[in-house]
Amino acid sequence: MAQKNNDEQFKNVISHAKEYGFVFQSSEIYDGLSAVYDYGQLGAELKNNIKTYWWKAMVQMHENIVGIDSAIFMHPKVWKASGHVDGFNDPMIDNKDSKKRYRADQLLENKIDELYAELTNFSAENKAKFEEFQQEILGLSDEGQAAWIPSFKDEEGILDNSKYPFVNEASWRFVKKGLALEVEMNLALKSENLAQLKDLIVDYKVICPISKTSNWTDVRQFNLMFSTQFGAMAEGSDEVYLRPETAQGIFVNFLNVQKSGRMKIPFGIAQIGKAFRNEVIARQFIMRMREFEQMEMQFFVRPGEDKKWFEYWKEARLKWHMALGTSAEKYRYHDHVKLAHYANAATDIEFEFPFGFKEVEGIHSRTDFDLKQHEQFSGKKLQYFDNDLNDEGKPFGNYVPYVIETSIGLDRMFLLTMINAFEEQDLSTEDKQDSRTLLRLHPALAPYKVAVFPLTKKDGLPEKAREIMDALKFDFNCIYEEKDAIGKRYRRQDAVGTPFCITVDHQSLEDNTVTIRHRDSMEQERVAIADLADLVGKAVSWKTLLA
Ligand code: GAP
Numbered sequence: 001m002a003q004k005n006n007d008e009q010f011k012n013v014i015s016h017a018k019e020y021g022f023v024f025q026s027s028e029i030y031d032g033l034s035a036v037y038d039y040g041q042l043g044a045e046l047k048n049n050i051k052t053y054w055w056k057a058m059v060q061m062h063e064n065i066v067g068i069d070s071a072i073f074m075h076p077k078v079w080k081a082s083g084h085v086d087g088f089n090d091p092m093i094d095n096k097d098s099k100k101r102y103r104a105d106q107l108l109e110n111k112i113d114e115l116y117a118e119l120t121n122f123s124a125e126n127k128a129k130f131e132e133f134q135q136e137i138l139g140l141s142d143e144g145q146a147a148w149i150p151s152f153k154d155e156e157g158i159l160d161n162s163k164y165p166f167v168n169e170a171s172w173r174f175v176k177k178g179l180a181l182e183v184e185m186n187l188a189l190k191s192e193n194l195a196q197l198k199d200l201i202v203d204y205k206v207i208c209p210i211s212k213t214s215n216w217t218d219v220r221q222f223n224l225m226f227s228t229q230f231g232a233m234a235e236g237s238d239e240v241y242l243r244p245e246t247a248q249g250i251f252v253n254f255l256n257v258q259k260s261g262r263m264k265i266p267f268g269i270a271q272i273g274k275a276f277r278n279e280v281i282a283r284q285f286i287m288r289m290r291e292f293e294q295m296e297m298q299f300f301v302r303p304g305e306d307k308k309w310f311e312y313w314k315e316a317r318l319k320w321h322m323a324l325g326t327s328a329e330k331y332r333y334h335d336h337v338k339l340a341h342y343a344n345a346a347t348d349i350e351f352e353f354p355f356g357f358k359e360v361e362g363i364h365s366r367t368d369f370d371l372k373q374h375e376q377f378s379g380k381k382l383q384y385f386d387n388d389l390n391d392e393g394k395p396f397g398n399y400v401p402y403v404i405e406t407s408i409g410l411d412r413m414f415l416l417t418m419i420n421a422f423e424e425q426d427l428s429t430e431d432k433q434d435s436r437t438l439l440r441l442h443p444a445l446a447p448y449k450v451a452v453f454p455l456t457k458k459d460g461l462p463e464k465a466r467e468i469m470d471a472l473k474f475d476f477n478c479i480y481e482e483k484d485a486i487g488k489r490y491r492r493q494d495a496v497g498t499p500f501c502i503t504v505d506h507q508s509l510e511d512n513t514v515t516i517r518h519r520d521s522m523e524q525e526r527v528a529i530a531d532l533a534d535l536v537g538k539a540v541s542w543k544t545l546l547a
Contacts (some may be wrong), residue, residue: 006354013354013422014285015439022046022418023286043414044494045447045477047293050413051272053444054295056542057320058270058406059097065268065297066261070249072274077250079225079241081377082370083342088244091189091197092280095208103281104197104219107206109337109510115178118171126166133164134179138337143189145183152180177204186338194219209236224277226290242276247405249273250298251370254382256399258300265384265401266309270297272410284355286411292409301402303368303384308367309404310345317363317406319350323332323545325421326441334347337366342369349408351416360416361408368400375400400437417445421497439497440520443540448498449476450536453489455505457482465504468529474537494519500536 001251017023021040025032039047058313059067079085091104121126137148151158153176161167166175181204188196197219200206203403230240243249250269253532257269272295279288283524285294314333329352336346345365350357371382386396427434445448452469454461462482471476479498486503493501501517508514508529516522516535527535538544 009421009422010285010354012424013419016422016495017043017418032464035288037286037289037411042447043362044418045299046441046445046497047410049445049447050410050417051295053542053545054320054408054410055270057546058268058295058297061546062175062268064263064266065270065299066257066263067270067272068250068253068257069271069273070246070253072243072276072312073230073240074243074248074252076240077377078252078374079244081373082251083246084225084241085223085372088224090280091192091194091219092222093198093201093219094217095211096215096217097213100207100210101280102208104194105185105189106281108181108197108200108204111204111206112178112182112185115174115181118174118178120164121171122169122175126169128457129164130166130175133166134182135337136184137179137183142187146187149180151182152176152183158289177378192221195219222278222280222306224279225488226276226278243274243394244277245275245407246271246273246294246296247298247407248370250296251374251403252378254298254300254371258384265386266299266301266305268297268299270295272296285352287353288414289356289411295367295410295413296405296407299404299406300384301404302396303399306365306367306404307345311364313404313406314347314363316410317361321349321360324417324420324445326351330420334359340364342366353416353419360412361406364405364407366403366405368402370403371400376403381465415492417441417462436491436494438494438519441497441499442545443499444542444545445501446495446497446540447477448479448493449500449540450478450532451493451501452478452480453486453501453503454482455486456504459506460508460509461504464508465502468502468504468532472533472536475533476540490517490522499539502532 020042022043024038024040026036026038027033055067055118059065092101093104093107094101099421119130122130140148155223159167166172169175181200184200185197187193188200195218196516198216200217201216202214205214225244226242227239228242245478250271254271257263258267273293274291275294276291279290281288299309299313318331318333322328331352334348334350334357336343336348339346343364344367348359349361351360355400373429374380375382382400383398384401385398388396390396418439421439423438423440425436425438427436439446450469450472452465452472454465465482469480472478479493481492483489484492490501497519499519501519503515503517506516513526514529514532515524516527517530
């Protein structure tokens, strides 16, 4: 039931986003382009406000972080050095009957989820014990993990039930199969054993959700980068890529920024920009897109201080999310047990979307991998001379800095913000049925800060309302509306998250006061026109989020 409500809520958010001009499907009149979306008139405002919040928090609030805007096209060697040409692949498999293509690991993950669903039958205590055990297993070396597989696959189970009490639960035989599959899949992915992935799909009887058959092709690697032709380059080397992440634009500019900005370690370089990935499975609206935006920051530190800064950024980034007023239970960290070859620590900040906890942001301790790769592929030194003194009183000297990265998907943050703010309120009283749809956006993020309404279209009220709007519009994004009854106009502004509605009536002409109505409480108060800018300004100020 909860699942159904969540699905319904998600569908309502998607249709609300379209109805009020937040998000449209790209090229909709041509039936759309899969996993590509356009932001409408209010979506563009909300997105810009999220960007501003991030830029202010990361760049303007840190004296040692600067922002850049690097090009989408980069030299093809960049992607060779970064590992994307050879390693940015998804293992794909086709069902021969439905002709549909799937990510092999996602098919297996769905199967694992199906088997783990039996955990709901465990007692709370045993569920917690199992999860602890699972983390322990997944934290072992590859050999250590592989050694456990036979115990999970054995039908009767050979685990000592005094040590592992959960093996007494009736659903254990499904759960242990799930654990076996999780371990086997991880090992196959890590060793890029595509034949093994296919075998798992067959052995665990995974079927195509459309044809319901298990008539599968072999698993093949599919690179996620989009490529295109670059006119001016020499023949044979004219293939360039649309960047799959903004981070590399920062790495290749590391020395340019450090020298021109006279930056001293530790320092950061941030940027916001488009990234492109040919995602094969595009799902969940703007959650997984082929063209999306990232807000990334690379923080360059002294080797040996990377762990300390990783912890710093992990905490700082969650604080940024929480300042928006989201309840703490909606967020969690997901520390990576298995790390990418270049990382020595990584965590995801996950948000509870209607379809479960999913990654919004990654914090990665990337060591000196990227800069060293670029040194090797470009033949140029990317080192920093650190003249601070170490414990022995000598300068730290020349080194390739270590890097902590924070990387958040702007579109995911946008979706999270819409979902978090969306509320359908029943306002019925004994005498009257009533309801409203509300976007409870933080005022600093709201597309419009103020709506100005003349009570009627005559008696000089529109002129007075325009006068107020003309004075406020330099500092705040305002909207003027004179159509429909006031109640209807309020509802429309509630639905797009406008924190303040100002109504100009006949009294306004006499004493220069107006009614201001607050979105969340629906309370109204009479205030002097001269006080409006101050009242609105305080509520929508970035200080409310950043101080
Ligand atoms: N530079 C590191 C990097 O790109 P990532 O985990 O691949 O790391 C970072 O991506 C963030 O970008 C994710 O946490 C997610 O919010 C967002 N993201 C990644 N792929 C996306 C997609 N196809 N559509 C929308 N957002 C995406």
